[in-house]
Amino acid sequence: MKKKLLYLSVISALAIAMALASLSLAATKGRLELKVGDEFYVCNCGEACPCQTMARHEGKCTCGHDAMVKATVTKVEGDVAHFKAEGWDKERPFKTVGKYMCACGPECKCDAISQTAGKCPCGTKMQKVK
Numbered sequence: 001m002k003k004k005l006l007y008l009s010v011i012s013a014l015a016i017a018m019a020l021a022s023l024s025l026a027a028t029k030g031r032l033e034l035k036v037g038d039e040f041y042v043c044n045c046g047e048a049c050p051c052q053t054m055a056r057h058e059g060k061c062t063c064g065h066d067a068m069v070k071a072t073v074t075k076v077e078g079d080v081a082h083f084k085a086e087g088w089d090k091e092r093p094f095k096t097v098g099k100y101m102c103a104c105g106p107e108c109k110c111d112a113i114s115q116t117a118g119k120c121p122c123g124t125k126m127q128k129v130k
Contacts, residue, residue: 030098030113030129034073034081040111041121042083042094044069052094055102055112059121062100062114068121100126 032054034040043053044067051063058068071085071092082091098113102120112120113129120126 030101031079032081032096032098032111032113034076034096036073036076038073039070040073040083041068042071042085042092043067044085047092051114051116051118052098053112053114053116053118053121054094054096054098055110055121057110057112057121059123060119062116062118062120062126064118097129099129101129103127 041055041058043049043051043061043063045061045063045065049063051061053061053063053068055068058070060066061068069085071083073081074084074091075082079095079097080093081096082093084091095115098115100114100117102108102110102112102122102124103126104110104120104122104124110120110122114126118126
């Protein structure tokens, strides 16, 4: 009986470890799965800004400006989502695969990615995507 409990404990621990590993693997990809109509906060510095910070919550961009604006996804083409925000003359493209992502951990609700290093809108340091 004790051996069966030990085996069940080991199997349960392995199953939990595999589940956590798959969560952290998904988090390290730095990819956002967006669809038309989704609302996200994006860098509002302009098309020339290299940070292309995107997050579920407003805050500062990784470029340091208080320039995030709520925008709506109008089109998704491969690894690029096109956004439209109030005050913009036209849509702006943003990469949906970041070079950096929020390092909050598995419970992170920021869903923040960026093309440049810096801090997540929540204040946590962004980590390089592996």
